[in-house]
Amino acid sequence: MNDDPMIPLSPDDSFSFDCSSKIGCFNECCRDLNQFLTPYDVLRIKQVPGMSSSGFLEQYCGQHAGPESGLPVVTLKPADPFTLVCPFVSPDGCTIYQHRPSSCRMYPLVRAVSRSRESGRLTEYFALLKESHCMGHEQNQESTVSQWIKNQGLLPYNDMNDKLLEVISLKNRICPGPMDVKTSRFCFMALYDLHPFRRHVFEKSILKDMTLDENLLEKARTDDVALLTLGMEAIKQLILKEP
Secondary structure: OOOOOEEEEOOOOEEEOOOOOOOOOOOHHHOOOOOEEOHHHHHHHOOOOOOOHHHHHHHHEEEEEOOOOOOEEEEEOOOOOOOOOOOOEEOOEEOOHHHOOHHHHHOOEEEEEEEOOOOOOEEEEEEEEOOOOOOHHHOOOEEEHHHHHHHOOOHHHHHHHHHHHHHHHHHHHHOOOOOOHHHHHHHHHHHOOHHHHHHHHHOOOOOOOOOOOHHHHHHOOOOHHHHHHHHHHHHHHHHHOOO
């Protein structure tokens, strides 16, 4: 056993881990949380029956500004202020398991990404997080990093999170720091609150002055992933117009 809680891994490296209700620490990783949600996390969670983007954001989330980019950041409000337990955990496990956030899917792995300014190429970095309370590492279920990502349904999450990284990197490079209230509200709606964003796009034509892909625009009428992609493209155009 390596005493280092963060062990670097390559995509083809193997590790042993399993999680189930039979393990004594079950649900322990769902408390004492400071849970950031990506735009794609919110897109998926709002697919839970009876959940809308606005309702979910109002009831379950807090909004902050990114310390460097100034872009809106969303965190999950804990169900209890003392234990900081996830509002979606039950004695039987996650109640939104099919739509759980990317950080929950990735655990016990950690993924980081860097982008080359010269080529634009993304480089992925992975590590195994070994927390003292977690007994999942003592199980005999073996997987490679690549297998874990595929089996946990992480590919679309990683793809959309990487697109978000493009927006953040552009903002940090062109105009780092806080945004005015109007721009911040637009970015929040375009990234997280997709129900009103769709209405503003197609009923109020708020993007009429932007040059956007017509196929993407048409697809965004009914496809939430296309709508989120459209929102990110619109934010990038706003950033590039900054004086």
